[in-house]
Amino acid sequence: KQEVTQIPAALSVPEGENLVLNCSFTDSAIYNLQWFRQDPGKGLTSLLLIQSSQREQTSGRLNASLDKSSGRSTLYIAASQPGDSATYLCAVVSGNTGKLIFGQGTTLQVKP
Amino acid sequence: KAGVTQTPRYLIKTRGQQVTLSCSPISGHRSVSWYQQTPGQGLQFLFEYFSETQRNKGNFPGRFSGRQFSNSRSEMNVSTLELGDSALYLCASSATGTSDNEQYFGPGTRLTVT
Numbered sequence: 001k002q003e004v005t006q007i008p009a010a011l012s013v014p015e016g017e018n019l020v021l022n023c024s025f026t027d028s029a030i031y032n033l034q035w036f037r038q039d040p041g042k043g044l045t046s047l048l049l050i051q052s053s054q055r056e057q058t059s060g061r062l063n064a065s066l067d068k069s070s071g072r073s074t075l076y077i078a079a080s081q082p083g084d085s086a087t088y089l090c091a092v093v094s095g096n097t098g099k100l101i102f103g104q105g106t107t108l109q110v111k112p
Numbered sequence: 113k114a115g116v117t118q119t120p121r122y123l124i125k126t127r128g129q130q131v132t133l134s135c136s137p138i139s140g141h142r143s144v145s146w147y148q149q150t151p152g153q154g155l156q157f158l159f160e161y162f163s164e165t166q167r168n169k170g171n172f173p174g175r176f177s178g179r180q181f182s183n184s185r186s187e188m189n190v191s192t193l194e195l196g197d198s199a200l201y202l203c204a205s206s207a208t209g210t211s212d213n214e215q216y217f218g219p220g221t222r223l224t225v226t
Contacts (some may be wrong), residue, residue, distance in 0.1 A: 034214065043116075043217045043218060043220045044204075050215045053201075099157050099160060100215060102156075105154070
């Protein structure tokens with residue numbers, strides 16, 4: 001049974017810092033991994049999708065990497081801003097369907 | 113292109129009642145998935161519909177059901193509501209619902225059961 005873990009559960013950093021969020025999964029046979037952002041009480045915003053054949057994806061100040069063999073993904077946020085404060089969730093797809101298995105998320109606070 | 117829309121956004125119901133939530137996917141998307149989000153359990157998969165057929169189902173009791181219409185809009189129904197059903201219900205749409213598709217989420221319906 002696939003399980004997804006995100007560490008740390010919460011993180012507080014000063015504005016301008018570069019930071020890394022971690023995601024690990026127990027079954028390396030994934031089809032893809034997706035990172036999302038969730039603001040309090042809101043839906044999920046897709047940030048990056050990494051297919052199983054890819055090693056990384058970049059969008060602006062965000063860079064996500066994937067190491068299937070070790071069951072790990074990282075989300076790198078460069079030059080953090082207060083507007084980056086949110087909960088970040090990673091999710092994997094294990095079968096060739098749309099079913100996402102989510103981690104519990106990392107709640108990020110960026111202080112001005 | 114309009115995003116995923118969900119109605120209603122907020123709902124308050126009493127134990128024992130039933131509720132129906134609606135989700136309209138992005139135009140052209142044929143797959144709709146539903147998730148329940150609670151502080152204790154996080155995000156859990158309920159079911160997925162593709163071309164009006166349930167293709168995948170999570171580990172939820174039979175009180176949770178859904179359907180999809182020919183225009184890909186989907187509804188989720190919960191019967192005999194329990195206090196533990198209070199949650200944020202999210203739907204997600206994707207083009208074909210296969211592994212190479214990015215999933216797009218709606219704003220959610222906040223259900224409170226009293």
